Amino acid sequence: MMSCREVYGFLDEFLESRLDDLTKVAFAAHLLLCPACRNYLATYRATLLAAREAEWADCPPTEIPEELIAAILASRTAAVQNAGDHQC
Amino acid sequence: MAVPLVQEAELLAALRAGQEVAFETLVRTHSGQMLSVCRRILRNEEEAKDAVQEAFVSAFRGIQTFAGTARLGTWLHRIAVNASLMKLRSRKRRPEESIDDLLPGFQEDGHARIQPRDWSPSAPQLVETRETREFVRGCIDQLPETYRVVLLLRDIEELDTAEAAEVLGVSDGVVKVRLHRARHALRTLLAARFGERASS
Numbered sequence: 001m002m003s004c005r006e007v008y009g010f011l012d013e014f015l016e017s018r019l020d021d022l023t024k025v026a027f028a029a030h031l032l033l034c035p036a037c038r039n040y041l042a043t044y045r046a047t048l049l050a051a052r053e054a055e056w057a058d059c060p061p062t063e064i065p066e067e068l069i070a071a072i073l074a075s076r077t078a079a080v081q082n083a084g085d086h087q088c
Numbered sequence: 089m090a091v092p093l094v095q096e097a098e099l100l101a102a103l104r105a106g107q108e109v110a111f112e113t114l115v116r117t118h119s120g121q122m123l124s125v126c127r128r129i130l131r132n133e134e135e136a137k138d139a140v141q142e143a144f145v146s147a148f149r150g151i152q153t154f155a156g157t158a159r160l161g162t163w164l165h166r167i168a169v170n171a172s173l174m175k176l177r178s179r180k181r182r183p184e185e186s187i188d189d190l191l192p193g194f195q196e197d198g199h200a201r202i203q204p205r206d207w208s209p210s211a212p213q214l215v216e217t218r219e220t221r222e223f224v225r226g227c228i229d230q231l232p233e234t235y236r237v238v239l240l241l242r243d244i245e246e247l248d249t250a251e252a253a254e255v256l257g258v259s260d261g262v263v264k265v266r267l268h269r270a271r272h273a274l275r276t277l278l279a280a281r282f283g284e285r286a287s288s
Contacts, residue, residue: 003198012268039206040192046211047275048243053215054224055128055244064119068137072115072144079145080106 002026007037011044096160103151115144118161122168129172129240131229136172143171169245170255176237184232190273207282214278227277235270242267 007030013019014027031038102110122143126136146167154163193201214220228236241252242263253263276284 003194004200005194005198008192008194008200008272009268012264012271036200036203039204039208040200042206042208043204043211043279044271044275046208047271047278050211050214050224050278051228051239051243051274054221055228055240057215057221058218064116064123064140065137068123068140069112069115069119072119072141073112075141075145076111076148079148 002030004034004037011041100156118164122164125165125168125245126172128244130175135175139171139175143168173255184234187232187235187269187273190276191269192272204284210282227274230277231270231273235266238263238266239270
């Protein structure tokens with residue numbers, strides 16, 4: 001039977017549906033009999049969701065400051081002028 | 089802000105023709121999203137703004153060779169990630185701390201040393217308020233840089249393994265190992281909030 005150590009090692013493959021059939025059966029059998037690993041899986045999954053939500057919620061695509069837009073466009077103009085100078 | 093495909097094709101043609109108004113449209117449409125990406129990776133407002141500017145300079149240079157197989161937003165996102173990583177690399181590096189204490193420990197027979205309880209029903213509390221979300225981000229920031237970056241690229245910025253490996257200049261295997269360890273370590277840090285102690 002698969003050990004807890006092996007189950008922990010396969011968590012990413014399990015979550016991304018990348019386990020082969022035999023491993024999937026052994027993984028599922030272990031989970032059925034091991035409440036600790038079921039708990040670990042549930043909290044591992046919750047960790048990934050919390051990380052995503054925490055990173056996205058307070059950092060949505062924002063209005064960009066006008067001075068930054070001006071600086072970006074100015075850097076392009078400067079690059080174009082430099083290229084023109086080099087051609088001359 | 090998503091741009092309809094037809095408009096995007098027109099915008100790309102105008103960019104390739106060197107039309108000033110097209111460059112301004114590109115910047116106004118995508119810069120907010122790019123700034124968010126750079127903020128998440130760099131955690132520093134001024135460096136994030138510099139990275140956005142540098143990313144657009146790269147994009148302007150590369151627009152003629154952009155194959156157009158991906159959306160402009162996706163292409164720009166990757167360029168913003170690259171610009172942010174360049175900035176990270178230019179920072180003075182601190183010696184990296186070991187992550188081992190945050191990884192699950194096992195007995196000789198393969199059983200976990202700690203019997204975790206299921207705090208997942210309470211996990212939504214972690215993202216309920218700005219303060220709790222800051223706690224989660226703080227936990228992510230506690231990860232050593234190589235692990236934090238892989239976690240951000242794969243789980244937040246949604247690069248696949250090969251893409252993350254390419255921008256980091258490492259193998260797919262290294263990305264997988266680092267991601268695996270980063271996720272376990274982050275789980276340990278979050279679990280502490282629910283009273284679970286680390287296993288070693």
